[in-house]
Amino acid sequence: MTPPDAAACPVVALVSSGHHPVSGRPGRAREDARAVEMGLTLAGARLQLVHAGNAEEPALRDYLGMYHGLDDSAAQGELALLPMTTADDAVPLLATWLANSGCRLVLAGQRAECGEGSGLLPYLLAERLGWTIVSGAATIERVGADRVTLLQVLPQGQRRRLEVSLPCLITVDALAPPPRQSAFGPARRGRIHVVDGLTAEEDSASGEWRWQPARARPKRLKVVKSGNARDRFRAAAAKSSAAGGQVLTDLTPEQAADRLIAYLREEKILNDEMP
Amino acid sequence: MNVRRIDPHAERIRRNRLHPRYQEFMHPAWRWTGPNGVTRIDPHAIGAVGPNGIRRIDRSGAVVEAQPPTSSPIESGPSRRMVVIDDPAGFVMVVPECPEGRLSDHDRDLLGLARQLADGQSLAVTAVTFQGAVAGLEDAGADRWIDLSACVEGDCYDPESRLAALLSVETAMTPRHWLFADSFPGGGDLGRRLAARLSRSSSHGANARAATRVWQIAEGLGLSRAGGRQDIQRELPLILLALPECAEPVSETRHEARPISIDAAGSMTSDMTAVGVVDLGRVAVDPQQIPLAQAPFILSAGRGIGDWAGFHHAAEVLGASEGASRVAVDDGNMPRTRQVGATGTFVSASCYIAVGISGAVQHLQGIAKCQRVVAINRDPGCDMVKRADLALIADGDAVLAAVCARLGKPMADVPATESRGERYHDAA
Numbered sequence: 066m067t068p069p070d071a072a073a074c075p076v077v078a079l080v081s082s083g084h085h086p087v088s089g090r091p092g093r094a095r096e097d098a099r100a101v102e103m104g105l106t107l108a109g110a111r112l113q114l115v116h117a118g119n120a121e122e123p124a125l126r127d128y129l130g131m132y133h134g135l136d137d138s139a140a141q142g143e144l145a146l147l148p149m150t151t152a153d154d155a156v157p158l159l160a161t162w163l164a165n166s167g168c169r170l171v172l173a174g175q176r177a178e179c180g181e182g183s184g185l186l187p188y189l190l191a192e193r194l195g196w197t198i199v200s201g202a203a204t205i206e207r208v209g210a211d212r213v214t215l216l217q218v219l220p221q222g223q224r225r226r227l228e229v230s231l232p233c234l235i236t237v238d239a240l241a242p243p244p245r246q247s248a249f250g251p252a253r254r255g256r257i258h259v260v261d262g263l264t265a266e267e268d269s270a271s272g273e274w275r276w277q278p279a280r281a282r283p284k285r286l287k288v289v290k291s292g293n294a295r296d297r298f299r300a301a302a303a304k305s306s307a308a309g310g311q312v313l314t315d316l317t318p319e320q321a322a323d324r325l326i327a328y329l330r331e332e333k334i335l336n337d338e339m340p
Numbered sequence: 341m342n343v344r345r346i347d348p349h350a351e352r353i354r355r356n357r358l359h360p361r362y363q364e365f366m367h368p369a370w371r372w373t374g375p376n377g378v379t380r381i382d383p384h385a386i387g388a389v390g391p392n393g394i395r396r397i398d399r400s401g402a403v404v405e406a407q408p409p410t411s412s413p414i415e416s417g418p419s420r421r422m423v424v425i426d427d428p429a430g431f432v433m434v435v436p437e438c439p440e441g442r443l444s445d446h447d448r449d450l451l452g453l454a455r456q457l458a459d460g461q462s463l464a465v466t467a468v469t470f471q472g473a474v475a476g477l478e479d480a481g482a483d484r485w486i487d488l489s490a491c492v493e494g495d496c497y498d499p500e501s502r503l504a505a506l507l508s509v510e511t512a513m514t515p516r517h518w519l520f521a522d523s524f525p526g527g528g529d530l531g532r533r534l535a536a537r538l539s540r541s542s543s544h545g546a547n548a549r550a551a552t553r554v555w556q557i558a559e560g561l562g563l564s565r566a567g568g569r570q571d572i573q574r575e576l577p578l579i580l581l582a583l584p585e586c587a588e589p590v591s592e593t594r595h596e597a598r599p600i601s602i603d604a605a606g607s608m609t610s611d612m613t614a615v616g617v618v619d620l621g622r623v624a625v626d627p628q629q630i631p632l633a634q635a636p637f638i639l640s641a642g643r644g645i646g647d648w649a650g651f652h653h654a655a656e657v658l659g660a661s662e663g664a665s666r667v668a669v670d671d672g673n674m675p676r677t678r679q680v681g682a683t684g685t686f687v688s689a690s691c692y693i694a695v696g697i698s699g700a701v702q703h704l705q706g707i708a709k710c711q712r713v714v715a716i717n718r719d720p721g722c723d724m725v726k727r728a729d730l731a732l733i734a735d736g737d738a739v740l741a742a743v744c745a746r747l748g749k750p751m752a753d754v755p756a757t758e759s760r761g762e763r764y765h766d767a768a
Contacts (some may be wrong), residue, residue, distance in 0.1 A: 084568065175524065182567025183552040185532055192536035197616030200532075201524045216623060217497075217525055220439070221690070222630030225497060226620040233616070238524070270549040275573040279565060282555055285585050290592065295394065314720055314733040321734040322742035325693075325714065328730050332712060333440070334637055334691045335658070 075168040076108040079159070079187075080116050080144070082124040083178040093127045096174025098244035100237040101131055104172050105245075107205060110140030115162065117147040117155040120259055129255025130247030142255035149265035156186060158263050160193045169232040170213065175200060175239070181271065187236050197233040203241050344375065420594040425483050428464035431515040432457050434482070435468045435506070437526045440690070443476050446521050446584045451481040453587035454519050456557060457576070458483075463516055467597065468509060470502060471495070477597040481590035485597045496619040497525070503533045510538070512602050522553050522581035531581045538578065550579035555586050627661040632678065635661035638689045638710075640680055643667045644696015644717060647737040650751050651695070654740040657749045663687065665697045681706035695736040699724030716740075 078101045083094025104112040114128055125144055132142035147158045163171065176184035191198035199217065203224060207214040211231050216224045218238040229235070289300040313324060329335040353365045370385035387397035432454045436447035443451075454465040467474075467482035472489040491505040492498055509515075520531030535550035551574060553565040562580065566572045627635065639655045640663030641648075655662045664674035666681055680687050682702035688709040695716045697703060704727055707713060715728035716736045725731040732739065744750050 089569075177567050179568040180566065181572070183550070183564075184528070185535060185550060185552065188532040188536035189539065192540060198533075199617055200529045214620070219525065219622075220523075220634070221636040222625060222634040223636070224623040224625055226623050227497065228618040228620055230616045273574065276566070277571050277573060279569045279571045280563075282585070285588075310726070310729045310731060312720060312725060312728075312731040312733065316732060316734050318734055318738035318742040319746075321716065321732040321739045322746050324730070324732060325716070325739065325743060326746055328714065329658075329691070332691060 075111065075113065075166070076104045076170045076172065077113045077115055077163065077166065077168045078104040079171060079173040080114050080125070080128045081174070081177045081179065082118070082122050091123055093124055093244070093247065094174055094178045096176065096237055096239055098128070098131070098174075099239065099241040100172040100174050101128055102244040103202070103205060103237055103241060105131060105135065106242075107170075107208060109135045110137050110142075112142075113166075113168070114142065114144040115147070115159065116144060117149055117158050118151070120146050120148060120257065125257060126252040126255070127247040129257075130249065130252030131245055132251045132255060133248050134245065142251060144255065144257045146257050146259045147263055147265075148259060151180065152267055152271075153265035154268035156189045156193065158265055159186075160190055161263060162260065163190070164194060170208065171196075171232075171234045173234065173236050175236045184236075187234050191234045194232070194234075197229050197231075198236070199227060199229050199233065200236045201238040202235045203238055205235070420479070420592060423483075423593045423595055425462060425464045428462055428483070430461070430463045431466050431484070431513050432463050432517045432519065433466050433468055433509065433513075433515045434519045435521075435527055435530065436474070437521050437523065438469060438471055438474050439526075441471055441474065443474060443480055445589075446523070448480050448589035449584060449586050450519050450521055450582055452589040453554075453557065453580075453582055454517075455481045455590055455593075456587050457517055465595070466513075466515070466600070468506070470505075478595055479590070481593070481595055482597045483595050485599050486602055487599065488602075496621075497617065498615075498619065499530060499533055500616060502530055503537065506530070506534055507537065509602055510534075516578075517576065518579045520579070520581045522583055528552075528581055531579055535579045549577055550581055551577050552581045554580050554582040557587070627655075627659055630661055632661060632663060632680070632685045632687055635687065635689055637661065637691050638663045638680070638687055639693045639695065640664060640697060641668050641674065641695050641736075642697030643671075644698075644736045645673070647741070648673050650737060650741055650744075653749075653751050654744050657744050657747050660693070661689075663692075665694075665703055666700070694724050694728070695740060697724050698722035699727060 078097070080097045080101065081094050082091060083097065084091050101112070101114065110132060116122070116125055125146070129142035129144060132140055145162065147155075147162055149155065149158060171190075173187050176182050177186070187198055187200075190196075199215065201218045203216045203218045205213060205215045206226075213229045213231060213233060213235070215227055215229065215235065217227050218240050219225055287300075289297050313321070316324070326335065350365050353359045353361055356362060370382045372380055374380045383397075387395050390396045434450050434454045436443055436450060438444070438447065451465065451467070457463065458465050464483040465481055466484040466486060467477050468486045468488060470488050470492050472487060477485055486509060488502075488505045488509075492501050518531065518534065521527035522531070531550060532552075539549065551562050551564045551572075554562050555565060556563040557576065560576065561573050562576050564572050564574070565583070627637070632638070637658070637660045639651075639658060639660035641651050642665035645651050645668065652662070662674070662678055663680040664678045666679055666683060668674045669676055669679045669684070676684070679685065680703060681700070682705045684706060686706050686709065690710070691712045691714070692707050692710040693714045693716065694707075697715070698717065698719060699715075699722055704723060713728045715724040715731040716734060716739050717725055717731070718733065718735055719725070720731075720733045725733070741751060
């Protein structure tokens with residue numbers, strides 16, 4: 066990775082509270098922790114954390130505990146806390162704070178693990194600030210004066226290189242490099258700075274929603290719609306096999322190779338540049 | 341006194357399938373006289389299987405020839421009912437992802453969900469595609485079809501121009517709902533962008549707060565999965581981002597998918613002043629570094645492989661991830677992490693080439709989600725050949741060597757110490 070010019074571009078990471086996927090114990094959110102890790106590799110101790118919510122949240126210290134192993138060994142983390150309750154809307158608070166902070170690169174996880182968890186917040190923030198937004202970053206390769214080059218995660222393990230204009234908001238995928246451990250000492254030394262002067266508004270959209278414990282999703286049944294008992298029986302007893310497969314016998318290896326290459330080209334798995 | 345007499349000679353023939361008179365003894369005449377002198381009839385032994393696969397007993401005396409069923413009645417299915425909506429009361433927009441240019445299962449579920457919203461209110465389900473003609477929209481349940489391929493640049497990632505095209509559709513048609521597939525970086529990204537943009541306009545307001553990760557719609561209320569093991573039940577907003585298997589795909593009706601043209605080009609130019617995101621193209625990823633469960637193209641080896649160096653070379657030439665059957669792993673030829681099957685990894689490749697694998701049940705379970713399977717095997721009767729879309733009955737080692745030769749990189753030419761890491765981005 067080229068040394069990023071992070072001094073010209075203060076980096077901010079949005080953090081939220083999460084919980085362990087199995088035990089449910091409160092802690093760092095997985096994607097947010099990856100965003101903090103990415104910010105620490107980019108900006109070192111100059112990374113600023115922001116959280117909108119409750120100051121007593123235990124997960125915040127876990128994020129501050131990640132400020133170790135940096136160039137400046139005496140560095141300590143700093144987290145700006147925008148006080149609000151769970152019924153309030155975080156978007157106007159964060160938008161006001163980000164607009165005043167002068168930062169140009171904001172990192173966040175794709176989706177929160179608690180609360181609504183819709184993944185809409187980065188998009189609403191970017192829309193309100195007029196910034197560019199890119200989702201699903203795996204690595205940030207270079208931060209220039211007005212452009213960021215990054216790799217975006219695609220399905221099936223593929224990657225795509227994007228160039229994004231600053232100021233921008235980048236959400237980090239779960240396939241980004243894993244976060245460093247949270248250490249006790251830096252977590253104690255880190256400072257939580259409560260920002261005054263911002264008034265939270267109640268979230269009007271979510272007023273009429275009904276919250277309920279998550280139900281297991283029903284498994285899809287294979288229903289055969291046929292009036293014929295014989296068809297229904299055959300469908301129930303059928304093995305899952307691709308019918309109509311082509312079987313080619315009596316081939317020399319060269320002929321078989323030709324057929325295989327022709328098939329792969331036809332299905333666009335091999336590109337045509339190869340001879 | 342009745343004594344059941346056993347003919348040991350006949351019993352012996354019945355036990356021996358290779359006996360020349362086996363068929364005669366195993367399938368006896370359909371009518372015989374029982375030990376009490378009563379005439380017995382075996383109804384399973386008479387008649388013949390007709391062309392539609394059902395056994396018919398013809399008592400007219402005519403000779404009925406047994407015919408193989410011409411086509412499987414399961415595949416042809418009952419004919420679908422045609423549904424035409426001429427002047428709809430409104431529109432439900434569906435934006436299918438169409439990876440590789442065809443409708444995925446997730447897209448069909450989305451269209452099924454759209455039908456659930458549209459039926460009974462005479463709304464028209466409208467598919468919005470960005471890549472020109474997509475096959476199967478009629479059967480998947482689209483009444484209308486809007487082609488926006490003129491507004492975007494082919495296959496590259498340009499969410500801003502796509503968003504502008506969707507906004508022009510929104511202003512032209514004011515649909516009742518928008519449906520997206522909730523997956524990154526496809527429909528989930530585009531749907532959230534549209535939701536964020538529409539939340540600024542006063543006409544939508546709170547209604548534009550999208551429902552994300554919707555997995556069920558019942559009685560006009562949507563259930564969307566939230567964080568912290570909670571579900572949110574709420575009225576249906578303008579924009580819905582739905583998970584896979586959110587509804588049953590359309591199976592009984594056929595729709596017309598009538599093309600509608602939208603003048604989207606006019607609104608595009610005003611928004612396109614500054615491009616924030618530029619696509620610099622795909623990055624070459626080392627196929628061996630991709631987790632096996634996600635790998636798109638797998639070359640898998642079994643007991644039929646003798647030349648392992650040739651196999652590794654062929655995987656590199658083809659650009660495929662390596663897989664293995666359990667036998668190959670147990671013999672120590674491949675690492676345990678590469679094992680495909682019920683005790684290894686369940687793979688979901690779009691193309692899976694099985695070389696020298698006969699197809700144990702556990703292995704076939706592991707490749708159940710693969711879209712295309714190619715088998716190279718010497719045994720034409722093995723289960724993998726039955727499962728495969730293309731089966732080549734030949735020796736695996738020789739075929740792989742011939743493939744490498746045809747692609748211009750035969751095994752002999754390659755120096756032993758070739759560095760492979762430099763061509764690829766490190767994905768792991």
